[in-house]
Amino acid sequence: MAEDFTEATLVKIRLIDRSFGAICLAVKYGSFVAVAYFFGQAIEALAGEKTDATISLAVTFLTKTTGGTAAAAGIGTGVLGVVYGLLERRLRYQKVEHLQGRVKELETFLDVNRSSSGLTIQGRTNPDDV
Amino acid sequence: MDLIHVSVVLAALGLFLAIFYGPWQTLCIDWARQRMFEARDRVFDAARRGDIPFDSTEYRECRLTIERMIRFSHHLSWPRLILMQLVPRNMIDRAGVRDVLSAMPIGRAKEEMERAFATVAYAIVLCVLGRSLFLGPIFVAIRGLHIMHGRLTRFLFSVVDEESRAIDFNKPAFRRVRYRHP
Numbered sequence: 001m002a003e004d005f006t007e008a009t010l011v012k013i014r015l016i017d018r019s020f021g022a023i024c025l026a027v028k029y030g031s032f033v034a035v036a037y038f039f040g041q042a043i044e045a046l047a048g049e050k051t052d053a054t055i056s057l058a059v060t061f062l063t064k065t066t067g068g069t070a071a072a073a074g075i076g077t078g079v080l081g082v083v084y085g086l087l088e089r090r091l092r093y094q095k096v097e098h099l100q101g102r103v104k105e106l107e108t109f110l111d112v113n114r115s116s117s118g119l120t121i122q123g124r125t126n127p128d129d130v
Numbered sequence: 131m132d133l134i135h136v137s138v139v140l141a142a143l144g145l146f147l148a149i150f151y152g153p154w155q156t157l158c159i160d161w162a163r164q165r166m167f168e169a170r171d172r173v174f175d176a177a178r179r180g181d182i183p184f185d186s187t188e189y190r191e192c193r194l195t196i197e198r199m200i201r202f203s204h205h206l207s208w209p210r211l212i213l214m215q216l217v218p219r220n221m222i223d224r225a226g227v228r229d230v231l232s233a234m235p236i237g238r239a240k241e242e243m244e245r246a247f248a249t250v251a252y253a254i255v256l257c258v259l260g261r262s263l264f265l266g267p268i269f270v271a272i273r274g275l276h277i278m279h280g281r282l283t284r285f286l287f288s289v290v291d292e293e294s295r296a297i298d299f300n301k302p303a304f305r306r307v308r309y310r311h312p
Contacts, residue, residue: 016291020209039140042133043163071138111184117200
């Protein structure tokens, strides 16, 4: 019964909701900015000495030292895992798109007034709802 | 070397954040939606079996409610859930589907619908936990405990089952106990 809301209550609810949203966005993008900033600082400090020397130092660290190799292997495996996951997800979306028409047709046969979830045919969020 | 260490750690942290705020968010939402689609199918199957008519108000209301949850699950977050709880009950039409469910006669259809809504609630809560950087670890712990609990229960049951098979109930000790406490 949305008409029971007073104007002041609606404004308050919206304000609180937007404030929480802003905080979440700040945490999300702030953490990216902070990481990028400190990463840039570290690279700048390294490059300040001599770029070629920095690159060779980084390559030596990642390939010759135990810790560096482990870190490179870890990050590399993580990236591979993400790529694998993204490919699997794409396959799942294709599968959903392939099967949904048949399911819809069969269900409509039994339920003439069948309603839909409003997602895309791949099962993704409707662009109108973003 | 220290600066290189810091750079590697920061690169790994950046990668983690990119995964967490990118594909992980979609994964949580898709997981919850899959659970909710299964719940909707359960309600559909109840109607297909003839437990409830397809054109009944109860069926339509339940289906539409689940579909709304599926559609807007990407908007749900823990601050919003808390906010919804703080809003006075008489101010929103929150009890719509609850009223419909409580008015239904006791039977298989009601049971199926209640189970479906329990699944929906479970999916939403876990999705909200999983999408939060702060509550994410709690989500992982709950899922871990859930899986462990299932495995532990199955393991204990198998042990007890094997032990009970090994017991010879015709031994005198058992006969005596049974005689004393028929």
